[in-house]
Amino acid sequence: MSTMGKPKSAEATEGGLTVAGLFAGIGGIELGLHQAGHTTVTLSEIEPAALRVLQQRFEGVPLLGDVRDIKALPRVDVVAAGFPCQDLSQAGRTAGIAGHQSGLIGHVFRLLDARRRGPSWLLLENVSFMLHLDRGKAMRYLVDELEARGYNWAYRIVDTRAFGLPQRRQRVMMLASRSEDPREVLFADDSEPFEPDFSTGVWCGFYWTEGLRGLGWAVDAVPTIKGGSSIGIPSPPAIWDPRSGTISTPEIRDTERFQGFEADWTLPALNAPGVRRHHRWKLVGNAVSVPVFRWVGDRLRRPGVFDKGRSRDLLPRGVAWPKAAWGFNGAVYPVDVSMWPVRIRAPHLRDFVIYPLAPLSGRAAAGFLGRAETSGLHFEVGFLDAVRRHAARMLRAEVA
Numbered sequence: 570m571s572t573m574g575k576p577k578s579a580e581a582t583e584g585g586l587t588v589a590g591l592f593a594g595i596g597g598i599e600l601g602l603h604q605a606g607h608t609t610v611t612l613s614e615i616e617p618a619a620l621r622v623l624q625q626r627f628e629g630v631p632l633l634g635d636v637r638d639i640k641a642l643p644r645v646d647v648v649a650a651g652f653p654c655q656d657l658s659q660a661g662r663t664a665g666i667a668g669h670q671s672g673l674i675g676h677v678f679r680l681l682d683a684r685r686r687g688p689s690w691l692l693l694e695n696v697s698f699m700l701h702l703d704r705g706k707a708m709r710y711l712v713d714e715l716e717a718r719g720y721n722w723a724y725r726i727v728d729t730r731a732f733g734l735p736q737r738r739q740r741v742m743m744l745a746s747r748s749e750d751p752r753e754v755l756f757a758d759d760s761e762p763f764e765p766d767f768s769t770g771v772w773c774g775f776y777w778t779e780g781l782r783g784l785g786w787a788v789d790a791v792p793t794i795k796g797g798s799s800i801g802i803p804s805p806p807a808i809w810d811p812r813s814g815t816i817s818t819p820e821i822r823d824t825e826r827f828q829g830f831e832a833d834w835t836l837p838a839l840n841a842p843g844v845r846r847h848h849r850w851k852l853v854g855n856a857v858s859v860p861v862f863r864w865v866g867d868r869l870r871r872p873g874v875f876d877k878g879r880s881r882d883l884l885p886r887g888v889a890w891p892k893a894a895w896g897f898n899g900a901v902y903p904v905d906v907s908m909w910p911v912r913i914r915a916p917h918l919r920d921f922v923i924y925p926l927a928p929l930s931g932r933a934a935a936g937f938l939g940r941a942e943t944s945g946l947h948f949e950v951g952f953l954d955a956v957r958r959h960a961a962r963m964l965r966a967e968v969a
Contacts, residue, residue, distance in 0.1 A: 584870050586646035586689070589613075591636050591677060595622045595835055597828065597857035598649045598694065604859070605866025611643055618838035618848055625837040636676045641683040647869070648687075650677050651694040651857050678714050690751075690869065691715070693743040694857055697726045700741065700890040708890050715745045716898060723751035723895035726908050729829075731760065732860035733913035735790040735921050736827040737774075740857065742865060750875070752895050754865065756904055757873020760912040765789045767949050769811040772918040777807040777816075777933050780940030789918050791819070794827055796854030805850060807929050807937075808918065809955060816934060816959045817926035821849050826921070829859030864910060879905045931963030 585606040590599040593612040603609060613633045614620055623632060633639050642648065652674045674693075681687050699707045708724075715722050722745040729738035744751035765771065765788045774791035775784045785792030791806045805818040822832035835849040884894065884901040891903035915921070938956045941948065 586869060587644075588647045588649055589642045589645045589688075591648065591650040591680075592652050592673070593623060594619050594651060595830075595838075595852050595856050596626055597830070597859050598651055598692070598862045599627065600830070601857075601859045601862025601864075602647070602649065602866040602869075604863045606870060607647065607866050610645055613639060616852075617841040618835075618844045619852055621837045621839075621841045621844075622835055622852065626834065636673060636680075639676075639680060642680050644684070644686070645688050647690045647692055648677065648681070649692040649694075650674070652677065674711070678718070681718060687718075687747070689746055689749055691720065691745045692865065693741075693745075695741050695743075697739045697741050697892075700726075700892075705890045711743065712896065712901070716896075719747050720745040721747070721751060721895070721897045723755045723893075723904075725755045725893040725904070725906060725910075727861055727910060728762070728908040729858040729861060730763075730790060730915060731909035731911055731913065732829070732858065732864065733915045734827060734829055734858060734860065735915045735918045736792075736794060736858070737785075737787045737790050738793045738858055739908060740861070742861070744865070750872070752875040752904075753872035754868040755910075756875050756879065756893070756895075756906055757868060758864075758910040759879075759906045760909045762907050762909045763912060771811075773809045773811070773949070773952075774806045774918065775809065776804065777818075777929055777937040778804045780937045780946075781944050782946075784937075784941070784946065790915070791827060791918065794824055794854045796851040804854075808922070808926065809952065810919070811949075811951060811955070814955045814958060815926075816929045816956060818929055819922055819926060820924040821846075821853070823922050823924045824850065824853050826923075828853055828856050829861075830856070832924070860913075881905060928963060929959065931960050931965075931967050934960035934963060 585608055588599060588602055588607050588609045589611045590609055591613045593599060593614045599609040599612065609627060609630050611631045611633055612623055612627060613636045614623055615635045620632060712722060722743065724741055724743040726739050727742050729736045742755060744755055767788050771789040774787040776792055779785060795804050805824060807816055807818055809816050825832055825834050835852045838844055838849055838852055839846065881903040884903055892908065893904040893906050894901050895904060896902060934956055938953065938960055941953060
């Protein structure tokens with residue numbers, strides 16, 4: 570799927586909506602909505618490298634800068650906000666919704682209040698861990714703020730693998746409106762998840778920066794692309810080929826493709842002062858998966874039918890948030906849908922990767938092996954032996 574076309578500021582196409590993108594990053598939400606026929610009329614972002622990407626990829630679209638400095642948004646149909654997740658993710662600080670970064674969501678509500686006639690839709694995206702952090706207080710905060718402004722809301726965890734990309738990435742999509750029914754967008758589609766079985770004929774992805782409590786294991790896919798790691802460095806996933814025993818890391822251009830961008834989407838970031846090449850990993854890891862938002866955008870244009878039989882009984886307060894739900898006026902109703910709205914067949918990981926792989930360094934492999942051997946985690950037969958051989962081989966080569 571081609572994604573390199575530059576969305577421009579223009580009138581929305583027939584049936585399309587106008588969009589304001591907040592915390593836009595490298596524009597993944599807006600690009601997906603653009604592919605569905607919607608038009609971005611303004612963007613807000615503060616990070617210099619991300620701004621360089623937006624300036625080139627969204628040529629002509631006004632950039633408003635820091636969301637804290639925006640007095641009011643133009644009149645639009647959709648306000649989209651993939652607000653910062655650093656305080657919500659397991660890999661981050663887990664400070665909660667009131668953390669310094671994730672607490673910026675309050676400015677979205679401020680901007681909604683600044684217009685008497687607000688947008689038809691509010692579209693939010695964040696990590697699935699948000700449902701569990703502080704026993705669900707982050708979600709309760711969002712729901713309470715939305716309902717105080719008269720919004721009906723719905724959310725659903727969605728897996729990127731459903732959209733034909735070999736990346737296991739689960740994110741919360743939340744949609745709210747005063748006038749429309751978000752259930753007809755988020756719950757109109759559902760499909761059976763597909764979990765491939767391990768075999769020596771498929772590549773497996775894992776995180777070499779982990780190994781004590783988990784490793785982000787994925788069969789025939791890579792684990793969630795991340796902006797950083799628990800040890801504070803850029804963290805491309807590793808790929809194990811069981812047949813050859815090689816352990817490698819993908820190139821940045823393939824990593825962009827794992828998110829649904831075309832290769833070199835983030836290349837303009839290198840024009841920002843002081844930006845080093847590895848910073849592109851952070852931009853891609855903090856981005857969203859483009860095809861997910863094309864699906865949302867398609868349903869915004871053509872809402873489907875919500876099967877009310879999928880809705881469950883009222884959820885009592887204090888009970889864990891489910892993987893999908895809708896609500897209004899203090900009521901929360903779980904919905905029986907999967908994390909796979911659609912099921913687009915993804916290519917095998919070995920066929921998806923088109924750029925040269927780089928061997929995982931001996932030091933990185935040895936560090937992972939040391940953590941894994943003391944962790945008590947379960948591993949596929951032959952995996953740790955392959956890591957051990959790879960580490961020894963690479964360390965010998967690095968010394969020679």
